[in-house]
Each structure stands twice: as C-alpha cells, then as structure tokens.
Amino acid sequence: MTAPVDGLGPPVGAEAPPPSGLSPDGREGSAGTAPTVGPASDFLRDLTEAGLLLETGVPGLYGRSARFEALIERIDEFVSRRTAEDGAERLRFPPALPRRELERSGYLEGFPHLAGTVHAFTGDERAHRALLADLEAGRDWTTRQRPTDVALLPAACYPVYPTLAARGPLPERGALVDVASWCFRHEPSREPTRLQFFRMREQVRIGEPEAVRAFRDDWLERGRRLIDELALPCTITTAHDPFFGRGGRMMAASQKEQGLKFELLVPILDGGGPTACLSFNWHRDRFGRTFGLRTARGEPAHSACVGIGLERLALALLRHHGLEPERWPRAVRALLGS
Ligand code: AMP
C-alpha cells in the first residue's frame, strides 16, 4: 500500500498494512487461488437483521430490500447530478457481454478466476432424460450444458469500447460515456462489501493521451469531493487489480509502478483495511488497440474509466451514519434527497 495522495489524513485503519497477500481493500491480491469464503462478518449479520440485505444461501448473492434499493437509487441520482454538466453520452447495457468480446478484452489473461460465462442446455429429449437422471441422483447435471455466446459482465465499461469502435474513428474531442450495470465476479465471500453481483456506475473517457490523463487526474479530485460531501472518511492510494497467478504478480507490480490504478478507500469493515469504493483506471492505449478504437487522427485511442461501486457506497454510508437513513446527518440526507 502506498502513501495516500489526498490531504484528508488517514481514516481509522487506513494505514494499517493489509494481511499478507491482500490488496488494500482486502481481496486476494495476486494470489489467484481458489476463493475462500470465511465466516459471516458482524456487519453482514447487522445488515440482514436490519432487513437491508436478504440471504440467499450463496455468499455474495443477496436480495435487497426496498430501503436498501432506495439508498442505491439516491446515490445513483447524486452521481447523476454531480456529473450532469459533463455532457457524457449515457449508455446502458445488460449485465452480460458477447463471450467473444470477453475473450478479446484480455480479461481471461488477468482474471480467469473472476470471470463467469452463461451455459445452457441445448440437447435433445434423450439428453434431457440423462440430465434429469443426473439431477435425481445428485450427480453433476451441469456437464449437460454448453457454453452460450453470452458471458457475464465483469465491469460496466467493457461493452463501451467495441461499441464505440464500431462507429469508426472518434470525433476530434474524443468521447465521454456514462455507463452502469450489474457486474459479476466470482469471488464468494461473507463480507458484504465483496459481492458476486453488484452495480457499478462508470465515467469513461476515450481519446488523445493528454485528454485522457487529464480526465483521470481531475477525477481523483472530484471523487474525493463526492465522498467528502457524503461526510465519509477516505484516502486515495495507488493500487493494483487482483491478477491471477504468478505472472499476475508481475502485472500487478507494473500496474502499480506505472500509476495506472488508484482507489478511493473508505473504512467499512472492522478488520482487513479500508475498502475501495471508487476506482480510477488508466488503460493507456490497451483497449484502443484491442478493439481497434481510433482517434480522429487515426491513432489507437487512449482510455480511462472511473468506477463507482454503488453497493459499497451504500454500505459505507450505512456503516458511518447508521443503519437507519432517516436518522442520518441532515446535510447528508439533504444531499441524497432522503
Ligand atoms: P474494479 O474494476 O475492481 O476497480 O472495481 C470498480 C469498483 O467496483 C470498485 O471501486 C468497487 O467500488 C466496486 N467493486 C469491485 N468489486 C466489487 C465486489 N466484489 N463487490 C462490490 N463492489 C465491488
């Protein structure tokens, strides 16, 4: 974990080094091993007892109550108000992408352990009988399914690059896109901040290198202001993604060294360090080259994205201001229109 770059000072626990092998927000850094689920955290118990999250029996997969959803909507609207003047093009995609695009994106090189694909049964009646027999006998019936053309979306911005590339070269000023979706990551955990399905709102800037870099730098400041307004403590640090395996350690080190990823961290859990609520990713021309996304001058476009984890922000607010939003500080309620 590196030095915070903001002037807020460290929140409780922010400076404590994460347990070995864990990245600042407590996930399994570059270890790339099978996910460990761990015991239910007290915070998860509080959230389910308060009826905010509903257990399904699968770690990281929860139902949301009306009160929790109202909170997510208000955070989303708050982000909309604070970004309205940027004039971003608003695009929405389903929580899935063509499997081909996931394969092209490089995601499977870095994160094979987090990816999910959709499988379906395509057999005949005989195969159906065999499937039911497997089910009946408690055998693995899923071997009777085949992969479809659909993969689950790992980050909201992924469909943006091929979509814009298909339009031809970017205009002179590049592009700014506001995108949001449910995302899937196979990282089952009993910490409510580490979900298998969660919502991510992103601002994506694509264009010339200087403009993209300026966008990223500007958002480091804007992100901090957003969190300040919500009266939450935070730090911003350089970070790395949880790349898989031994090769992944090198990718993580290089990503961190080049300052390609920053995270805005808020202390939410009792142990394991603060949690990344916003991420600032600078891809350089990686997606430009991968998806044939060109600037007006015909060069591979650069890109950067700012990802806001809506559930994590909701959990940060519930943690710091209490489980009853109607009793939150007046200023925060006014801001969120609650
Ligand atoms: P990342 O692409 O990993 O930088 O994620 C972007 C944002 O999504 C993070 O800053 C978090 O706010 C949120 N996020 C990532 N993983 C999870 C998860 N497993 N559960 C909930 N939110 C997540």
Ligand code: ZN
């Ligand atoms: Zn992104």
